[in-house]
Amino acid sequence: ASAFTVTSLTRDHRPDDEEEAERVRQHGGEIRKLRENSGAARVFSKGQDRPALALTRTLGASAASECGVSAEPDVSAYRLRPGVDVLLVLGTDGLFEFCSNTTAAGQILKEGVTDTCLSSLCRASRRQWAQSSYNETVDDITAIAAVLPPDNPACLGS
Structure with missing residues (x-):
């Protein structure tokens, strides 16, 4: 393929994203590592060891809404450029x-x-x-x- 440019249209919704972490905290969740030496931040219910999710938005985890995990999408618009966006x-x-x-x-x-x-x-x-x-x-x-x-x-x- 010849030279091309990639435009990312989304971002990951993870506990290590400060904006997402703040939203989770405001809705009763806690952000911390699963174990002391574990690298990935996770979402927990306050004072609990669950649900330990490595994401902050998802479909189908309605029980996790109590700790700030949301099914609400992060929506944006992008105008396609004919001949450029292929x-x-x-x-x-x-x-x-x-x-x-x-x-x-x-x-x-x-x-x-x-x-x-x-x-x-x-x-x-x-x-x-x-x-x-x-x-x-x-x-x-x-x-x-x-x-x-x-x-x-x-x-x-x-």
Whole structure:
């Protein structure tokens, strides 16, 4: 693929984000590490050892709303630039934990928006998860891509 620029349209909602941490605290949650020597900050109910979530917004964890975890999305708008914005890549944090936006976009621009390409990105992230956690933890990993506009030859593979 030729030179390209990646524009990130979202941010991770994690306890180590100061704005998210403050929102969690204001809604009764506590931010701390799971263990003293554990690197990741987590969300807890005050004085409890649960739920120990490594995220501050999620769908489906309604019980965690008592400690400030929210299902409310962080919404923004982005005006597409015809001829400039040619690809939209959506992925879970499980995908992007080990795969940069630039790596994902580059592979898709090179190989095209295909099941094979997207599955390859997901498998590579799954391998990284397994290696980093000694096969104890693998996050959900999903990748979706759309060509803008749908018939743009720039994203149909080389």
